[in-house]
Amino acid sequence: MSDVLLSVEHLAATYDQAICAVSDVSVAVKRGEIVALLGANGAGKSTTLQAVSALLPARRGQITAGRIAFDGRDVTSVAAAELVRGGLVPVLEGRHCFASLTVEENLITGAIGRDARRGDIRDGLDRVYALFPQLARHCRSVAGLTSGGEQQMTAIGRALMSRPRLLVLDEPSMGLAPLVVEAIFRALKTLNAEQGLSLLVAEQNSTVALRFADRAIVLEGGRSVLSGPARELRRRADIKHLYLGGAAAPAHSTQAVA
Template identity: 70%
Template sequence: MTSPTSALDAPLLILDEVEATYNHAIVALRGVSLSVRRGEIRALLGANGAGKTTTLKAVSHLLPAERGQITRGHVRFDGEIVEQTSPADLVRRGLVQVLEGRHCFRSLTVEENLLTGALGRSSSRAEAQADLEKVYAFFPRLKEKRRASAGLTSGGEQQMTAIGRALMARPRLLVLDEPSMGLAPLVVESIFQTLKKLNENEGLTILVAEQNSTVALRYADGATVLENGRAVLEGPAAELRAREDIKAFYLGLGTPHREGLPAGSSRSAA
């Protein structure tokens, strides 16, 4: 029998040897395994086409909407098999994804966009208002722009709106796909600083897929690197950040030093 303590210590999210295809023909993931602990920021790193977005869509059970399917392995969120749960139910249970591309309802105001995030959980007007004020506390710029049409705000403000809308659903696991894409460095820093505050102050667990490994590794606790649909490396973010060989071969930074690579380095940096 599982004790309450061990249940709390169990990872909030587990991917167990997940393989995924599109149209039953194109293999996108090849036995990806990773776990995200409660209260952790986990970065999912890799080049464009490495499988990051497919992994996140497998986590949120969004693959079937794009003719994708998990063909082997399982994804478990808080002990439940994701593939057996609808995306809407996953949101209600606390798994909320912010898709790549800063998706907003462009004709709605910023505040109206945020309030749509509370619709799925049948919150009262008072609860929604309290959550709205909390979002404004983390993103003061959104309060300034709350009456503006989302489509007329900057890229950074649209990304903040998309994240704020997800926060209105009261996530336990926030899943973000390339939040830095197309944004100025100062805006990216601001967004990641806010994510870190949410993690530290609210205990929010975060899984973030990023091509910008430099910024992701500064704010994450741990990281998993994907290459050609495989998880080729994982370890503490601080260790990955410090290893010149890893930065060169897996993150595209610096000059490779082949003698520094561990023999058969394909799984863990620990």
């Protein structure tokens, strides 16, 4: 059995059959690995994750070239619901919750797609509450009235109720306070370390992503332009300047990554 759980090869995608959002992106996620997908706004991160999760058609998008394989199977044309049942579960950008449902009701919806029994649901809730104690304290609260951080935890918890093998997260830190971001990434790292959960995380916040990821891939203009171990990319002061729209870096800090 291959140690590569997800393979994206030379992906290209458009919107409305005309607007090119991604032209050549390649990504690989090994079993038990955390991979960060980095890039500035418009680099193609969200489009890549939507393609991986089979959600592009819902955004009037199309895969025009390339191949996506999950667990050794070509899933380029597989429906999103089938991917979720197979263990590839997305968490969309923007803290998507059912605003009128309680936190716990939101979490339970994540187990419905896998036909979980009552005992399985209870066990799943206990695991999510252990990971995010704030949700346990607010489990009866209406999700739309909770804080942004709690809504993001709810969205992640709902995905975890689907028992993923690969969790695909789009900008989980967006709009959240640094302490909340830290708590969420630490929880994800714990899941990875204790349960071997693989993660593909698109992030504009390269600082936090590179601290928690094993490897990182940088996108620019719809193409993958750089990849390497996260610990090596953290040492490159030019990364933010060259690819993420940050301040200029010292000239001596542009060494290559093996």
